[in-house]
Amino acid sequence: MSENTPHRSLPLPTIRRYPLYLREIKTLIARGETHVSSAVLAEKLGLDPVLARKDLAMAGVPGKPRRGYPSHALEAAIVHAIGWDNPHCAVLLGVGSLGQALLGYTGFHEYNLSISAAFDTDATKIGHAFHGVTVRPLEELDSHVQKNSLKLGILTVPQTAAQECANRLISAGILGIWNFTPVQLTVPETITVQNVDLAQSLAILSRTITR
Amino acid sequence: MSENTPHRSLPLPTIRRYPLYLREIKTLIARGETHVSSAVLAEKLGLDPVLARKDLAMAGVPGKPRRGYPSHALEAAIVHAIGWDNPHCAVLLGVGSLGQALLGYTGFHEYNLSISAAFDTDATKIGHAFHGVTVRPLEELDSHVQKNSLKLGILTVPQTAAQECANRLISAGILGIWNFTPVQLTVPETITVQNVDLAQSLAILSRTITR
């Protein structure tokens, strides 16, 4: 098909690669490049050029033979495909060491993401601000999520509280959960969960360095 | 093949799932279960039972029909397959906010991993200890890695320093790099890199919550 509209459904591997393309495209734009070719991007990312071409084609911006893809339009299309063109707010549950680190992470604004509120059950933390975000009692989660129509929850609670907190996020109206706990969450089909599990990548590393 | 020996090469998806199985197996062992079935593990992890059976079979521990796999032997085999049965030391490069968070993370010992030293170029940090690990000047990296035969490097430096620091790790003798920077590293084939890139999982979440 030769339509210009981006596809409704994209392969998950493609979506996961989009942020990688995006960084390279931004670098090239900063250098003044008006067009970028799939070959150049593939080379920088260590991908097969055909794979890059397919990925880019799915963004819906037609490229021009001999010139490549218009860099600004391609950037915009990829940003749009991964929903980074309009700002998102997230709530964070669990202000332990990891939660605090995420609250202090300054890089999220690059993805148009900000953490609008943090919640915890620890009375000694409530009311205290970490990196400018005040910790609130978990009881206020529902009203905060609903009042601001928030759709994303970041889960950095202890393992024992993970499923219970996920349930609360879901019943509050959250659609996506960024799960930093090692707990396998049980959620309805309509909820998207992305697990960030260091053990999984470490397994690959420790296996290879031991042989 | 019906040999007992674990395979030399395992599919990467299988290796990535091993830590997940491991957690469930440990839980079941803690409950006193002497045997675990692939069906139970699959159910807990939301996987197809056949997939679990294949994954477990590759660990090399034969299961018994009607009973399942002997839990302790299976645990040991998986731990061995991912190299978690003997302790690893890693060096960490870049003691910024993320580096400090990782230094303070107490969960690595579960994977038999410890961070033996941290390096930075910032003179105000050198000599200072973070969570019990003293920051050393980058010049000492080589001798420390070689003296202790270290194989794993954790990269938490600023983007601009990432490739240069990776090069130093490699020339010091490191075999695996846990790359927490968003830089696409160029390394020899013999070096294993695992990228931890929050943008990639966020892309999936932000895409789904915007439609």
Added chain:
DNA sequence: TAGATTGTTAATCGATTAACAATC
């Protein structure tokens, strides 16, 4: 024994890669 569960072989599926046509 009967039946649950493992183990194995074949089929399916999706993603990647290859081949080649289209086009600026």
Added chain:
DNA sequence: TAGATTGTTAATCGATTAACAATC
């Protein structure tokens, strides 16, 4: 025009799923 690059269709590959035999 010639040729580099995109776009598309077909082939390959690897992982997952299905079907069924083996076994305690």
